Amino acid sequence: xxxxxxxxxxxxxxxxxxxxxxxxxxxxxxxxxxxxxxxxxxxxxxxxxxxxxxxxxxxxxxxxxxxxxxxxxxxxxxxxxxxxxxxxxxxxxxxxxxxxxxxxxxxxxxxxxxxxxxxxxxxxxxxxxxxxxxxxxxxxxxxxxxxxxxxxxxxxxxxxxxxxxxxxxxxxxxxxxxxxxxxxxxxxxxxxxxxxxxxxxxxxxxxxxxxxxxxxxxxxxxxxxxxxxxxxxxxxxxxxxxxxxxxxxxxxxxxxxxxxxxxxxxxxxxxxxxxxxxxxxxxxxxxxxxxxxxxxxxxxxxxxxxxxxxxxxxxxxxxxxxxxxxxxxxxxxxxxxxxxxxxxxxxxxxxxxxxxxxxxxxxxxxxxxxxxxxxxxxxxxxxxxxxxxxxxxxxxxxxxxxxxxxxxxxxxxxxxxxxxxxxxxxxxxxxxxxxxxxxxxxxxxxxxxxxxxxxxxxxxxxxxxxxxxxxxxxxxxxxxxxxxxxxxxxxxxxxxxxxxxxxxxxxxxxxxxxxxxxxxxxxxxxxxxxxxxxxxxxxxxxxxxxxxxxxxxxxxxxxxxxxxxxxxxxxxxxxxxxxxxxxxxxxxxxxxxxxxxxxxxxxxxxxxxxxxxxxxxxxxxxxxxxxxxxxxxxxxxxxxxxxxxxxxxxxxxxxxxxxxxxxxxxxxxxxxxxxxx
Numbered sequence: 001x002x003x004x005x006x007x008x009x010x011x012x013x014x015x016x017x018x019x020x021x022x023x024x025x026x027x028x029x030x031x032x033x034x035x036x037x038x039x040x041x042x043x044x045x046x047x048x049x050x051x052x053x054x055x056x057x058x059x060x061x062x063x064x065x066x067x068x069x070x071x072x073x074x075x076x077x078x079x080x081x082x083x084x085x086x087x088x089x090x091x092x093x094x095x096x097x098x099x100x101x102x103x104x105x106x107x108x109x110x111x112x113x114x115x116x117x118x119x120x121x122x123x124x125x126x127x128x129x130x131x132x133x134x135x136x137x138x139x140x141x142x143x144x145x146x147x148x149x150x151x152x153x154x155x156x157x158x159x160x161x162x163x164x165x166x167x168x169x170x171x172x173x174x175x176x177x178x179x180x181x182x183x184x185x186x187x188x189x190x191x192x193x194x195x196x197x198x199x200x201x202x203x204x205x206x207x208x209x210x211x212x213x214x215x216x217x218x219x220x221x222x223x224x225x226x227x228x229x230x231x232x233x234x235x236x237x238x239x240x241x242x243x244x245x246x247x248x249x250x251x252x253x254x255x256x257x258x259x260x261x262x263x264x265x266x267x268x269x270x271x272x273x274x275x276x277x278x279x280x281x282x283x284x285x286x287x288x289x290x291x292x293x294x295x296x297x298x299x300x301x302x303x304x305x306x307x308x309x310x311x312x313x314x315x316x317x318x319x320x321x322x323x324x325x326x327x328x329x330x331x332x333x334x335x336x337x338x339x340x341x342x343x344x345x346x347x348x349x350x351x352x353x354x355x356x357x358x359x360x361x362x363x364x365x366x367x368x369x370x371x372x373x374x375x376x377x378x379x380x381x382x383x384x385x386x387x388x389x390x391x392x393x394x395x396x397x398x399x400x401x402x403x404x405x406x407x408x409x410x411x412x413x414x415x416x417x418x419x420x421x422x423x424x425x426x427x428x429x430x431x432x433x434x435x436x437x438x439x440x441x442x443x444x445x446x447x448x449x450x451x452x453x454x455x456x457x458x459x460x461x462x463x464x465x466x467x468x469x470x471x472x473x474x475x476x477x478x479x480x481x482x483x484x485x486x487x488x489x490x491x492x493x494x495x496x497x498x499x500x501x502x503x504x505x506x507x508x509x510x511x512x513x514x515x516x517x518x519x520x521x522x523x524x525x526x527x528x529x530x531x532x533x534x535x536x537x538x539x540x541x542x543x544x545x546x547x548x549x550x551x552x553x554x555x556x557x558x559x560x561x562x563x564x565x566x567x568x569x570x571x572x573x574x575x576x577x578x579x580x581x582x583x584x585x586x587x588x589x590x591x592x593x594x595x596x597x598x599x600x601x602x603x604x605x606x607x608x609x610x611x612x613x614x615x616x617x618x619x620x621x622x623x624x625x626x627x628x629x630x631x632x633x634x635x636x637x638x639x640x641x642x643x644x645x646x647x648x649x650x651x652x653x654x655x656x657x658x659x660x661x662x663x664x665x666x667x668x669x670x671x672x673x674x675x676x677x
Contacts, residue, residue, distance in 0.1 A: 550576020
């Protein structure tokens with residue numbers, strides 16, 4: 001299992017599928033963090049004892065060894081008993097973590113920032129945007145008071161601050177002055193001693209046509225430096241002030257994508273003039289900027305690729321900034337403005353989703369009673385959408401995420417139906433759709449939701465929700481074996497997407513057509529494999545990790561199984577989040593029956609999402625081969641409500657054939673349906 005480590009925020013570890021690894025108590029995490037700080041070098045046990053306890057108790061050395069043993073079990077769960085550890089190793093007087101160079105987010109961050117300094121501005125900007133997105137909070141956030149972490153925390157913090165400034169420099173080089181201003185404004189507010197940040201902010205404002213604001217920033221910098229640090233501004237700030245007053249030619253913006261005219265034509269000029277006017281008119285710290293930002297991000301999210309990823313990243317920052325202002329109504333508007341239709345049931349970034357859910361729940365509680373009904377409905381719909389696929393540990397304690405998500409969806413729908421707001425109802429129905437996976441066999445329910453969305457959206461010109469409705473119906477009709485009906489919805493979605501320049505839609509319709517080709521049974525296997533690989537190629541650059549990770553191997557596996565071939569035996573295939581349900585079949589194909597039984601016992605129930613029936617069918621297939629009577633009974637019970645559906649086709653991506661055939665195979669073992677005997 002490939003393990004990743006995160007220290008750019010709370011210390012954590014992830015398995016090969018991106019799931020968080022349970023690290024037990026704070027001292028277990030402290031041992032792991034201390035070894036990461038050592039950067040693959042050995043840390044003596046005595047040093048670990050000194051670092052973990054101010055006054056070490058009797059038996060501290062034994063306790064450290066216990067922590068290490070527990071960490072090894074968590075990080076290398078498949079290592080046979082008494083086999084030599086390969087990751088957290090014993091060497092001489094202590095331990096070392098032999099993590100790969102790209103396994104620790106801080107190490108990757110360092111290399112990315114160093115590489116960006118050698119790249120052209122456009123490439124540097126992309127690299128820095130990605131790297132800064134890895135930060136989840138202060139470095140080694142759990143150990144802010146630990147002396148052993150102090151130097152590393154300070155070093156990484158300084159590196160991050162410099163990366164923010166490098167990003168601003170790249171934007172200025174590309175003519176994106178207005179885009180650089182908001183991040184720099186926040187940056188100098190938090191770190192007023194950084195003179196280069198003040199210089200960059202003033203330059204960005206000047207190039208955005210805001211000379212007065214640029215000079216005001218330089219005056220503010222001087223006041224803060226004198227009052228807080230007792231020093232005058234350095235020569236760089238003094239020279240910039242003089243150059244601005246003199247309108248020095250070297251301050252003029254370079255030609256770039258952020259300027260008027262050029263390849264952008266009339267549309268580009270309108271955009272440039274409007275954004276410049278907005279920057280001149282609306283103060284940098286105005287609350288209206290947050291609401292305007294969310295409107296911009298909503299449009300950016302449906303452009304695909306980097307636009308979707310950037311929208312998701314900046315959305316969390318905007319939501320967090322809104323909550324910090326202490327205005328619940330404003331926060332509700334900012335959260336609710338991001339009503340981007342969602343079709344896939346696994347979150348692209350569960351941690352970001354958890355942040356949004358937490359803020360939305362707190363905002364619901366903070367809203368004053370009476371009124372704000374539309375805002376409440378949008379908050380509830382957001383909770384329903386962002387709770388999809390979120391593991392319980394990522395949300396606050398209480399009811400399970402799925403139960404809270406369903407309750408939120410139903411409340412949002414109830415409020416929306418009582419208000420004359422079609423867009424709000426469409427948003428709420430999207431939340432209801434995301435919460436209709438609590439059991440197998442609910443394709444008809446989702447088909448009804450899709451039909452209402454199509455009708456409602458066509459009547460009120462809600463294009464993105466009309467497309468969503470067609471995609472939902474594409475999935476549902478596929479699950480119900482109505483492929484001509486699904487074909488029609490795929491074509492309708494494509495027509496709307498082409499007309500309105502929404503490229504992400506084609507990702508889903510091309511995957512559907514690959515599955516459709518497999519489902520006809522008439523195309524050669526090689527042709528279907530090629531269709532799946534071409535569909536997967538559409539995902540490259542789409543920046544939808546919740547969809548793409550492990551999907552192609554799973555689709556090819558479904559094709560093999562449909563044609564009576566065993567699972568592939570290559571241990572290097574990345575099955576992504578689907579590994580727990582595939583692994584028993586891979587081990588069976590390797591003639592490792594005992595290991596397959598253990599893997600089947602350890603596999604959790606499939607998550608409540610679009611691949612629920614498919615993953616239960618994989619589980620059923622392994623249980624039959626292994627004669628696991630208990631799992632056979634459970635699989636039969638779970639799949640029975642979907643007896644009339646096609647397993648997996650409800651995803652619109654892949655299929656394992658009629659569920660009824662899997663039920664027949666389970667029943668033929670004589671173990672199905674015998675609960676209680």
